[in-house]
Amino acid sequence: MAGTAELALYGHPFSSYTWKAQIALHALGLDYDFRELGEEHPEHGAFVAERGGPQGLFPVLADGERVVFEASAIIEHLDEQKQLLIPAETATDVRMLDRVFDNYVMNVMQGGVAEAIKHPGNPDPAVLADVRAKLQRTYAWLERWLEGYARPDGVTMIECAAAPSLFYANWVDQIGDEYPRLKAWRAHLNALPEVSRCIEAARPFRAYFPLGAPDRD
Ligand SMILES: N[C@@H](CCC(=O)N[C@@H](CS)C(=O)NCC(=O)O)C(=O)O
Structure with a gap:
């Protein structure tokens, strides 16, 4: 995993699957840039549409150049080294x-x-x-x-x-x-x-x- 400053999560505060990834980020104490979806940020929606898997869904994690979609896969990626969330x-x-x-x-x-x-x-x-x-x-x-x-x-x-x-x-x-x-x-x-x-x-x-x-x- 790249340095934590490079982490960005695309999602929405009311979205259940976004929470799932955020809870993992919070539990691991990782800093991340929250890129909220909405009319004010069409570029975030465009990123999710392009990089959010076959249906363009969120959350999507950008870790430097690496992009991960599917909340469970995001957790696997974040926890790869620490194995706290998946002992x-x-x-x-x-x-x-x-x-x-x-x-x-x-x-x-x-x-x-x-x-x-x-x-x-x-x-x-x-x-x-x-x-x-x-x-x-x-x-x-x-x-x-x-x-x-x-x-x-x-x-x-x-x-x-x-x-x-x-x-x-x-x-x-x-x-x-x-x-x-x-x-x-x-x-x-x-x-x-x-x-x-x-x-x-x-x-x-x-x-x-x-x-x-x-x-x-
Ligand atoms: N299997 C996906 C499901 C993601 C999902 O359903 N995301 C919803 C928000 S909670 C979404 O992107 N909704 C927008 C849409 O359906 O267009 C995951 O685990 O991340």
């Missing part, structure tokens, strides 16, 4: 859980958001019901998984993926009292300094949450 002895489990949070929480939650964007004010109830059923199934699985999870003091790639996905999934389908461990873990994640920085930076954008942001968190 060698638990690497397979960490990667497996990272996939769980992306595929069965974050992307499912995003499906509900996409439906609300497609049909503003009139999302298809069947689509939302399907999203909520999938989230419930994952919540139940995570509740059982947490029983045996040796929670680290700090942050691994699991926490990087879990914090934003659970933050927003809870807005789409609230984690009920039947999942006490998951509820408590989400509260713990939100309180981590690496995460709360992201929550606070995103607060001004809450009115834009397509399904309506609940008055909590």
Whole structure:
């Protein structure tokens, strides 16, 4: 990895996958230039469109001349030397859980958001019901998984993926009292300094949450 002064992250403060990369940067104590997407910076959007993989998505990390897209790959790149976020002895489990949070929480939650964007004010109830059923199934699985999870003091790639996905999934389908461990873990994640920085930076954008942001968190 090149010197930290050369790090730049393209993303948006309200974007869950941007948080995932930012939490890793914060946990590793790395300085970075945050290149926010928006009308004021069309050059940032142009960079993401060109360098953000097949769909031109964000976040995108520029480390000197090296460009990395996909939040998990960004974390792998940042952690290559230190192996703090992906400890060698638990690497397979960490990667497996990272996939769980992306595929069965974050992307499912995003499906509900996409439906609300497609049909503003009139999302298809069947689509939302399907999203909520999938989230419930994952919540139940995570509740059982947490029983045996040796929670680290700090942050691994699991926490990087879990914090934003659970933050927003809870807005789409609230984690009920039947999942006490998951509820408590989400509260713990939100309180981590690496995460709360992201929550606070995103607060001004809450009115834009397509399904309506609940008055909590
Ligand atoms: N698999 C990608 C997903 C990235 C993603 O979905 N990014 C969203 C923001 S959270 C995005 O770029 N949205 C803009 C779009 O869909 O055009 C990753 O892990 O980084």
